[in-house]
Amino acid sequence: MQNIEMIRLQLNHLITQARHDIYSLSSIDDLSKKQLILQQLWDTLSSIHFLSELLANQAASIQQTLPSEIPISPPQPNQRTFTIQELASYDGKNGRPAYVAVNEVVYDVTNNRAWAAATHLD
Incomplete structure (x- = not known):
C-alpha cells in the first residue's frame, strides 16, 4: 500500500507540472521556449502513462490475491x-x-x- 501512495503522490506532482507547462505555453511567444515546454509536457505525459500502468498492474496483482x-x-x-x-x-x-x-x-x-x-x- 505504501508503494501505491508514493505513486499517487508522484502522479499528483506530474499533473501539477503539466498544468504549469500548459499555462506557460499560453503566455510564451518564443518558439524555442515553446518547443522546450512541449518536450517537457511529452515527458510528463509519458511518466504519467508509465505510473498509471504500474498502478493497474499492482491493482491486478492485489485483486488476484484476494479471496473471491x-x-x-x-x-x-x-x-x-x-x-x-x-x-x-x-x-x-x-x-x-x-x-x-x-x-x-x-x-x-x-x-x-x-x-x-x-x-x-x-
Missing part, C-alpha cells in the same frame, strides 16, 4: 457472508452504510469518525 468471498466463521443468526463485490457496495457513500473486513471479519464503521465522508483518515 470473505467468510464470517462460524455464521451466527445476525452475521452473513459477503463476496468482495457485495462488500465493496457498502462504501459509506450516498447514505449507504460503511463496512470493512479485517482478517475475514466484517465491521460496521458507518459511525466511526475515522471513516467520515466515506474515506479512511489515519
Whole structure:
C-alpha cells in the first residue's frame, strides 16, 4: 500500500507540472521556449502513462490475491457472508452504510469518525 501512495503522490506532482507547462505555453511567444515546454509536457505525459500502468498492474496483482468471498466463521443468526463485490457496495457513500473486513471479519464503521465522508483518515 505504501508503494501505491508514493505513486499517487508522484502522479499528483506530474499533473501539477503539466498544468504549469500548459499555462506557460499560453503566455510564451518564443518558439524555442515553446518547443522546450512541449518536450517537457511529452515527458510528463509519458511518466504519467508509465505510473498509471504500474498502478493497474499492482491493482491486478492485489485483486488476484484476494479471496473471491470473505467468510464470517462460524455464521451466527445476525452475521452473513459477503463476496468482495457485495462488500465493496457498502462504501459509506450516498447514505449507504460503511463496512470493512479485517482478517475475514466484517465491521460496521458507518459511525466511526475515522471513516467520515466515506474515506479512511489515519
